[in-house]
Amino acid sequence: MHFSSKVTQMLNIKLPIIQAGMAGSTTPELVASVSNSGGLGTIGAGYFNSEKLDSEITYIQELTDLPFAVNLFVPSEQLYIPENVEHMNAWLKPYRKALNLEEPVIDISEEQQFNESVDMVIEKGVPVVSFTFGIPNQNIIKKLKARQITVIGTATSVEEAKANESAGMDAIIAQGSEAGGHRGSFTVTSGDHTPLIGTMSLVPQIVDNVSIPVIAAGGIMDGRGVVASMVLGAEAVQMGTAFLTSEESGASALYKNAIQQSKETDTVITKVFTGKPARGIDNEFIHKMEGYDDDIPDYPIQNQLTKNIRKTAADLGNEQWTHLWSGQSPRLSQPSSASELIADIIQETKRILNE
């Protein structure tokens, strides 16, 4: 085994390590640090408008000449049910009152924001775009590929991986159930659940069913996880939680600390924060909102309804009222810098391969 793979060649990087586009927690410093260390940094641009994306890309291009990626959330059909939003606002009232916050105005310009971000990626010459929550339309895929931009999709099942391949994606992130943050799922299984397949099962089954390279994600925190993923047939890994607690990450001290104090059994999958299922550390907000699960407005509506509450609670040091995305391996998290984390992975990989 060696570091060079189909993915490192495709992306023109040295190491098969991709930092996940953790919307809300990436910084230009983190992205550049990962890329300068030989991996691929990713701007988590899921919540950005194109101006914000423009300034982040510009800043990163000052910090590195090496490739990096932008991660975008593919808009999905959403139901705006005024009654549900009204109910949700009533349920959220005590939180807003306690934090002295106004009811937000809902803005559903997701599609436009997405299209503008795609254009911005092209304009700024970003070499890689990864997608979460589905597959963009063919116009967008063709437009990106025509500029030699590498497009990477996300799949949580074999069916989703095949759909990505058919749509022309250059590679697929296979997101196992261990992964923290949003599930990338865009299909449902029986009983209306989103797929929750462990990385050990998901990676080889996707590898066997597509021809494009597979990038393993979910529970990978160190050299052991990287080598194990490559053994399962992945051509690279994507790591989120491992980079979230790093020095350069934009996560707050409260958030990083919560992960470092957590056990592997502390996370749950919940839609209460954003309207899309995501894995985070269980807390009071999740418990209180669990009863309303069926009435939760779709993403991005719920995200906008709870955003200020989460932000303000976190600023006040209240970890019970904010999202604390984490994968299932918080015991393996480290407070070191992204470059130290990558150096540790290289060293551990060499040790494993020499055994």
Add this chain to the structure above:
Amino acid sequence: MHFSSKVTQMLNIKLPIIQAGMAGSTTPELVASVSNSGGLGTIGAGYFNSEKLDSEITYIQELTDLPFAVNLFVPSEQLYIPENVEHMNAWLKPYRKALNLEEPVIDISEEQQFNESVDMVIEKGVPVVSFTFGIPNQNIIKKLKARQITVIGTATSVEEAKANESAGMDAIIAQGSEAGGHRGSFTVTSGDHTPLIGTMSLVPQIVDNVSIPVIAAGGIMDGRGVVASMVLGAEAVQMGTAFLTSEESGASALYKNAIQQSKETDTVITKVFTGKPARGIDNEFIHKMEGYDDDIPDYPIQNQLTKNIRKTAADLGNEQWTHLWSGQSPRLSQPSSASELIADIIQETKRILNE
């Protein structure tokens, strides 16, 4: 990397491959075939009385001189709530009527049966016992260890692994969420859930927190899974579903076929068949009984209430009314013999290690 490990030395076997004790589906031929191929076969004796266990052990000892194991279900406190049993019998009435079955008489002699099985293992000189659903009392552990019998516990979280180590277990099976059949859990996380940690996350976190050897389980089906598990720090693997579809397995053709036709997204965790959470292929019985989830009698009561229905339905070729335990990697299942499966793993491991 090589095949010799702390577990192969401890168990006096050649390959770090353990066939899981799949209660209801192991046969003497399967157990002996795995052991004769260099792994460790296991009698799934969870539902056996000591007479049945006696005859199985005797038969296996005729087929092999090599070590094999017995897997036992540790009795747990159970609530017999007559009202719940009455309700369940009412819900099950249409199934019994359709299949022409009587209401069964409930027998709660679990503890006695377990103690007699432990004595039988000692009497017959079986070298290894593994436990599911908890940790037996110190008298039993000490009695087994005094006869140089190796004792192996099952853990689905770091906490459960530490409890097994403290109790004196010689090794621990780390059962990831991908695993088919019963969850070995004996603790609950917040929200009264049993732990569901993916193998990629569970194995390294347990390895880092105990000193005894760890055996990885969950989603492991071939050489890729075996090597990946060893890279994560496991000293051996335990495979269930992979052996369930093998020629020597006691699973019916209906059952084997259901697994081979399944996708990775087809399984769910359910208590409706036995009263304990287990992973199996979703079907009509699970859907229909889902609504009664809170009222389901504890194991072994629910197991006894549904046993005849499942058995008779399966005999009649009805896969909708029987349990179809499977892990999350059914696409990787093979109809070959257990010895061919093991030969394939050896070959694939060599290929991976030479790359």
